[in-house]
């Protein structure tokens with residue numbers, strides 16, 4: 393039985409109105425405008441943005457399927473029948489990208505219902521420390537609805553060592569709940585408020601941050617820098633943490649060309665996974681490009697690291713949708729059964745506790 397440790401099935405109504413540029417969310421959300429507008433926009437959008445645009449269209453197309461169950465069923469079809477899925481919801485109410493059409497709790501409740509219909513769904517709770525009553529909501533999800541872990545998404549505007557997260561971490565330790573955090577830089581999904589407000593949020597940083605001449609995207613990466621978690625484990629040494637995306641394709645590329653660069657996130661994550669017993673990383677999104685398979689295989693030759701890497705795809709955030717099945721197959725064939733079983737069976741079981 394395999395595990396895909398990183399998928400998303402949230403709906404378009406869980407996404408704030410200004411989540412995508414060019415008011416695309418509103419345009420694409422309306423059923424009337426959808427078909428016509430995508431065709432027109434595809435022709436007028438400058439060539440360089442076309443790839444990005446195609447991704448947005450795919451993103452919205454899947455998000456519009458109508459229910460989390462339908463989105464899940466589409467994903468499930470790409471994998472062997474007995475595959476289990478860690479499903480990561482998103483609370484995007486505090487990223488200053490406009491109003492989220494439906495309340496976060498409804499997303500969680502719907503996800504709970506999906507997990508009742510499909511026991512192979514392993515639901516996590518996305519925790520944004522700015523949400524009022526988030527600890528109670530987490531407890532309700534875990535104790536009444538059997539949710540199995542916590543997801544963080546720091547680029548939305550918080551540091552993982554934010555003291556407001558302490559009660560969450562305490563609870564995770566007490567209940568033996570794993571935590572999965574988004575960990576790639578320069579992500580288009582980040583805090584969208586004014587720069588002035590962003591600088592305020594960055595003032596909570598433990599390390600000094602030079603904000604001059606930096607884009608919001610660059611600055612938001614500071615929230616999610618993997619080294620931030622060193623401060624977290626000092627206080628919560630029993631916490632099991634998985635770094636999503638293993639530093640991203642950006643840092644994998646850099647590593648291939650300049651392996652000596654010390655601030656490379658991929659290196660930082662690799663070294664922390666070796667040093668800290670409770671640190672893990674997943675390969676979702678990053679492995680969507682086959683050109684990274686060989687480096688992954690080389691990394692798996694390290695006995696310690698081999699126990700720390702988890703299989704995940706980041707469905708439906710990534711352009712592997714049509715070949716999501718191929719992705720699983722190709723990677724499995726490339727790595728061989730032993731390595732693949734480590735990342736898709738053994739390690740996920742240990743991570744989930």
Ligand SMILES: [Zn+2]
Pocket residue numbers: 398400480636676706709
């Ligand atoms: Zn993801």
